[in-house]
Each structure stands twice: as C-alpha cells, then as structure tokens.
Amino acid sequence: MRAIVYRTTGDPDVLELVERDTPEPGPGEVRVRVAVSGVNPTDWKTRSGATNPKIFPEVTPHLDGAGVIDAVGEGVDAGRIGQRVWLYMATLGRATGTAAEYTVVSADQAVPLPDGVSFDVGAALGVPALTAHRALTVAEDGPRRLRPGALEGKVVLAAGGAGAVGHAAIQLARWAGATVISTVSGPEKARLATAAGAHHVINYRQGDPAGEIRAIAPDGVDIIAEVALGANLELDLAVLRTGGVISTYANDGGKPVGLDVRQNMMLNTRFQFLVLYTVGEEALLAGAEDVAAAVADGAMPVGEEHGLPLIRFPLERTADAHRAVEGGAVGKVVVDVAP
Known part of the structure; x- marks a missing residue:
C-alpha cells in the first residue's frame, strides 16, 4: 500500500x-x-x-x-x-x-x-467535532451529552466560527437547541459562520462587540468555546454570565493569559481547558456517539x-x-x- x-x-x-x-x-x-x-x-x-x-x-x-x-x-x-x-x-x-x-x-x-x-x-x-462536543458539555449546570433540545435556552458563543472547531461548535450547538453567537475577524469569515448556522455573527474588530453580544444575551453567555484565550479573555469576561464556562481548546496568537482573580471570583467563572489526547475514553466515546447522531440528522x-x-x-x-x-x-x- x-x-x-x-x-x-x-x-x-x-x-x-x-x-x-x-x-x-x-x-x-x-x-x-x-x-x-x-x-x-x-x-x-x-x-x-x-x-x-x-x-x-x-x-x-x-x-x-x-x-x-x-x-x-x-x-x-x-x-x-x-x-x-x-x-x-x-x-x-x-x-x-x-x-x-x-x-x-x-x-x-x-x-x-x-x-x-x-x-x-x-x-x-474527528478532532474538530469531538473538541467542540467537549467544549459544549463541561458547564457546571449544562448537559453532559448532546441531543436535540439539550441546550435549549442556553446561549453559546463560538469564537472563531470560521475555523474547523468553531464550525463544529456552531453546528452542534444549533442542533442541540442553543442560541448561537459567533465572533469573527471580517466579512468573509462572517459569511462562513452564518452558513454554518450561527444565529448572530459579530466582528470583534469593530464597534462594541461586548455591547452587541449583551444586546442579544442580556443575562450573559452560558458557554464560550474559545480558540484564542489570551486575545479574547477581556471580551469573554465582559459577556459571560455568572457561573458560565469558558471552554478553551487553543490559544491562537499565543498571547499570555492574565487573570483578575477577584473579577473571576465574582463571576464564579468556570475555566475548562481541554485536549483530546488526555480527555479519556469515556468522553471520547460519548462524543463520538453524539456526533454520529448529529451527522445522522444531517446537522454537520x-x-x-x-x-x-x-x-x-x-x-x-x-x-x-x-x-x-x-x-x-x-x-x-x-x-x-x-x-
């Protein structure tokens, strides 16, 4: 061969x-x-x-x-x-x-x-879909498995919605019933995130992205699937609801991450760092099963x-x-x- x-x-x-x-x-x-x-x-x-x-x-x-x-x-x-x-x-x-x-x-x-x-x-x-699944199932008060309706009433922010993981996060979150917001860097990526199924797409490089997100979700975002924690942390904390989760699977750009401890204490922020290599067999099998169900539904x-x-x-x-x-x-x- x-x-x-x-x-x-x-x-x-x-x-x-x-x-x-x-x-x-x-x-x-x-x-x-x-x-x-x-x-x-x-x-x-x-x-x-x-x-x-x-x-x-x-x-x-x-x-x-x-x-x-x-x-x-x-x-x-x-x-x-x-x-x-x-x-x-x-x-x-x-x-x-x-x-x-x-x-x-x-x-x-x-x-x-x-x-x-x-x-x-x-x-x-594979990697993009299972990473997105994990990002969407680690909230303290959120579902551990995805299915239609599992994220009903939740607001999900998929950072970098034009990327492979962001794309999968949009599709899985929408399939599971969430209101999906995506942040992008320009018009072409906005078009892709919209085509993926995001309900709202916001250019984080212009205007007041935090204000725009808060207008959509006055009580804050429940789950953030984050691709660039260092670059986006300020925005994330400005829109996260109290008790919400930031699921970070990458730090694109490599900007160092500094935390205001009191700010995060007051928010009861939950940070979930994730990588599939060490997530364990149980999480991988659960993710594969849920992703397969979404695929069968034509959602991906x-x-x-x-x-x-x-x-x-x-x-x-x-x-x-x-x-x-x-x-x-x-x-x-x-x-x-x-x-």
Whole structure:
C-alpha cells in the first residue's frame, strides 16, 4: 500500500511517500481502506516536534479520516466488513494514522457513516467535532451529552466560527437547541459562520462587540468555546454570565493569559481547558456517539455553502496539505487517499 511517513520531526519536507505492507487487524480492531484523510493543526505540530514527542521510529500521520472497513480482527462482528466509517484519534498510541491507503484502529474508533453522507464529512469530523462536543458539555449546570433540545435556552458563543472547531461548535450547538453567537475577524469569515448556522455573527474588530453580544444575551453567555484565550479573555469576561464556562481548546496568537482573580471570583467563572489526547475514553466515546447522531440528522455538512470550504490535496502532496494548515488556511484541509 502507499503511505506517507516521517522518521524525524521537522518541516513538511520530512514527509515521504513510500510503499508499505498492508496492515492486519488484531483482536478488537478493524482495518479501513481510507478514502479521505483529514488534516488538523495537531498533526503538523506533532510532525514538527513542537508537541507530543516522537516515540515511534516511523510515523504515518493524521488522526482523522473516512473510508470502508475491509477486514476485522478477532472479537469484531464480521458484518462490519463493507461498512462506511469515519475515524478519530487514529494515531493515539499508534504509529500509523490515516495518511495511508489502509489503517488499523480500535473498532470503537471506526464510527458508522450513513450511506447518504460523504467521506468528506466523515474526514472533517474527528478532532474538530469531538473538541467542540467537549467544549459544549463541561458547564457546571449544562448537559453532559448532546441531543436535540439539550441546550435549549442556553446561549453559546463560538469564537472563531470560521475555523474547523468553531464550525463544529456552531453546528452542534444549533442542533442541540442553543442560541448561537459567533465572533469573527471580517466579512468573509462572517459569511462562513452564518452558513454554518450561527444565529448572530459579530466582528470583534469593530464597534462594541461586548455591547452587541449583551444586546442579544442580556443575562450573559452560558458557554464560550474559545480558540484564542489570551486575545479574547477581556471580551469573554465582559459577556459571560455568572457561573458560565469558558471552554478553551487553543490559544491562537499565543498571547499570555492574565487573570483578575477577584473579577473571576465574582463571576464564579468556570475555566475548562481541554485536549483530546488526555480527555479519556469515556468522553471520547460519548462524543463520538453524539456526533454520529448529529451527522445522522444531517446537522454537520461541510463545503463552502455550509461554512467550511474544503481544500484538497492528493496523497503524494501531503506535505503541501501540512503547509496549508500551518499557514492558517481557512477551511478544512483534506487529503484524497483513494484514486
């Protein structure tokens, strides 16, 4: 099979297209013929050596993807052969991800994908959707699981609604019944956040964004899914309701975070920092189940018209796909693995 590998960390040029033996699934595992592989910021950061020290001599990157199960290991229902699936966290504890024609994962990490849903949607789920799910289910008085109506009466602020996680947060929050506000940096990203389903979109670079948000939510925002805590903290605290939660999954821009302790005491602010690598199996399985339900309801489409443009590369240009993500491409970068 064809696969992308790297043996040393570094810039995208360390990625190499090679031929490797097709892997065999072990007990409790499935083998998937990958159609589309999704690329996330964590993939290039791991490849570069910036995070998650390299522990395997050779690595095939990418956590997310979609394809068809073509073999199962001992203990897995053989009826799953031929099933269309989306994959998440493929390289968690493994050296082989989805940037290959075949990959092997735990059976639980291969989630059924309805026949009417494209592999593009499947490859765009994984890290962004599970991160968004976690961000929306950690409020002290909020739901631990998502379903239609679970966030009824709640106001959710998705910072950076044109990004992959922000896009998923908008879609999941709206599916669960929340009033969804998104902050963006300009008109084009506003168009994408609106297409994703945000009820209200606010340019945080102009006017009085805090005043605009408070006009929509006079009692404050219940849940903030935050991509740039250092840059956005002042705005977040200006619009957060007492007892609300700021779920932060990134600190884009790298601005240091300083807290006014008394201000946050008076607000009873709840800060939830999150990353999927250490969130635990229970949270991952719950997130995958809820996301699958949203997908089945048609709530998580992708593409320009749905607020998440797709930026495509063939497998042999995976290095260029990494450069696109590292360069801040707006949309979802995917690698077409199958011909």
